[in-house]
Amino acid sequence: MNLCYPYSRLSRVVNHYVLLLLTLVNLLISPAGAVRPEPCHEKPIVISGANRMNEYLHILTGKRVAIVGNHTSLVNGRHLVDTLLSRNIDVVKIFGPEHGSRGNASDGAGVENAIDPSTNIPVISLYGKNRKPSAEDMQGIDIMLFDIQDVGCRFYTYISTLAYVMEACAETGIPLVLLDRPNPNGYYIDGPVLEPQFASFVGLHPVPIVYGMTIGEYARMVNGEKWLKNGIHCRLIVIECRKYTHETRYQLPVKPSPNLPTMNSVYLYPSLCLFEGTVVSVGRGTATPFEVIGHPAYLLGSYLFTPERIKGISDHPPHEGKPCIGLNLSANGELMKRNGQIELLWLIDMYNSLDLGAAFFTPYFDKLAGNSTLRQQITSGKSISEIRQSWQKELHQFRKIRNKYLLYPDNQ
Numbered sequence: 001m002n003l004c005y006p007y008s009r010l011s012r013v014v015n016h017y018v019l020l021l022l023t024l025v026n027l028l029i030s031p032a033g034a035v036r037p038e039p040c041h042e043k044p045i046v047i048s049g050a051n052r053m054n055e056y057l058h059i060l061t062g063k064r065v066a067i068v069g070n071h072t073s074l075v076n077g078r079h080l081v082d083t084l085l086s087r088n089i090d091v092v093k094i095f096g097p098e099h100g101s102r103g104n105a106s107d108g109a110g111v112e113n114a115i116d117p118s119t120n121i122p123v124i125s126l127y128g129k130n131r132k133p134s135a136e137d138m139q140g141i142d143i144m145l146f147d148i149q150d151v152g153c154r155f156y157t158y159i160s161t162l163a164y165v166m167e168a169c170a171e172t173g174i175p176l177v178l179l180d181r182p183n184p185n186g187y188y189i190d191g192p193v194l195e196p197q198f199a200s201f202v203g204l205h206p207v208p209i210v211y212g213m214t215i216g217e218y219a220r221m222v223n224g225e226k227w228l229k230n231g232i233h234c235r236l237i238v239i240e241c242r243k244y245t246h247e248t249r250y251q252l253p254v255k256p257s258p259n260l261p262t263m264n265s266v267y268l269y270p271s272l273c274l275f276e277g278t279v280v281s282v283g284r285g286t287a288t289p290f291e292v293i294g295h296p297a298y299l300l301g302s303y304l305f306t307p308e309r310i311k312g313i314s315d316h317p318p319h320e321g322k323p324c325i326g327l328n329l330s331a332n333g334e335l336m337k338r339n340g341q342i343e344l345l346w347l348i349d350m351y352n353s354l355d356l357g358a359a360f361f362t363p364y365f366d367k368l369a370g371n372s373t374l375r376q377q378i379t380s381g382k383s384i385s386e387i388r389q390s391w392q393k394e395l396h397q398f399r400k401i402r403n404k405y406l407l408y409p410d411n412q
């Protein structure tokens with residue numbers, strides 16, 4: 001169905017409510033037209049790689065260990081650094097990604113080198129002047145340990161940090177032990193595959209927006225497909241999860257980053273992060289980031305919010321201090337969890353309703369999309385089905401690559 005958007009206000013209003021209705025129908029109905037039942041996943045509790053300490057403590061004993069981690073690096077509720085120190089493991093350095101090694105830095109805020117106040121161990125930032133450990137940073141290390149909770153989206157920067165750490169380890173001959181964790185969005189694959197000319201820190205590799213792999217599987221793919229610089233190979237050891245499959249709807253025990261505070265936000269993130277490359281707010285600076293969308297000039301919404309500065313979470317959110325009219329999509333989180341696909345309806349609705357033309361997008365949009373095609377498809381009025389169809393060839397090719405590196409049962 002190709003929806004047209006004449007510029008009359010009445011037509012925009014009608015199309016707006018048609019799209020809202022289609023949102024509900026599209027999320028509830030499968031491509032075959034049948035209602036998708038909620039899969040039963042009250043299975044045995046998943047055990048993360050970090051919690052399987054007997055599988056990796058012997059590798060670390062007697063070695064000088066560096067840890068790439070953050071606030072999600074927990075072993076039975078205790079930070080991995082503190083846990084290993086209590087087991088007499090010699091932790092000599094900590095590398096902190098976006099949000100810092102203890103997870104208390106705002107999204108996008110630069111993180112400086114520091115001393116960890118809890119342990120007096122040096123903390124080296126991988127989200128400041130340097131995104132990759134330098135040769136000097138790697139000195140005095142026998143083994144690198146990586147433990148960060150991912151959310152399974154190409155533009156979530158932890159997989160880029162992983163790739164740069166793998167590259168540094170490969171260049172220095174230092175092995176990398178990766179403690180795998182379940183992917184809360186690991187049950188589907190969707191979105192355009194990144195084109196090489198659009199590679200950036202929010203997308204380094206030719207993968208779709210949602211790639212359906214754990215971070216351990218992703219690391220195996222980076223190695224196997226020779227995506228590190230000059231095709232070098234990292235000595236990688238993945239400590240696998242137990243009782244996890246790609247059908248598992250894994251509930252995160254701790255928020256993965258400051259602006260993904262709920263499972264609804266995690267499920268909506270693959271669809272709503274594209275708005276970060278537009279003039280539309282995704283609720284940064286509110287209590288519901290990535291659960292609402294809005295703009296001061298959007299007149300058709302039923303939800304009002306005003307982004308404000310929240311120290312350590314959103315320092316300068318878009319439209320700070322300005323009332324935004326929009327939509328509260330929180331209830332759609334469960335539907336996204338059930339449906340398993342990126343939703344474009346809201347993006348197209350906002351584009352047509354605001355009627356800003358090319359000014360609706362910022363240059364960042366193409367980096368998030370991984371191409372310039374999606375922006376052009378929206379501006380030219382392509383239907384959702386036409387846009388989604390344009391992804392299918394590359395998604396099919398990606399699935400064949402992905403299948404070589406899976407560690408857990410999968411029926412995609």
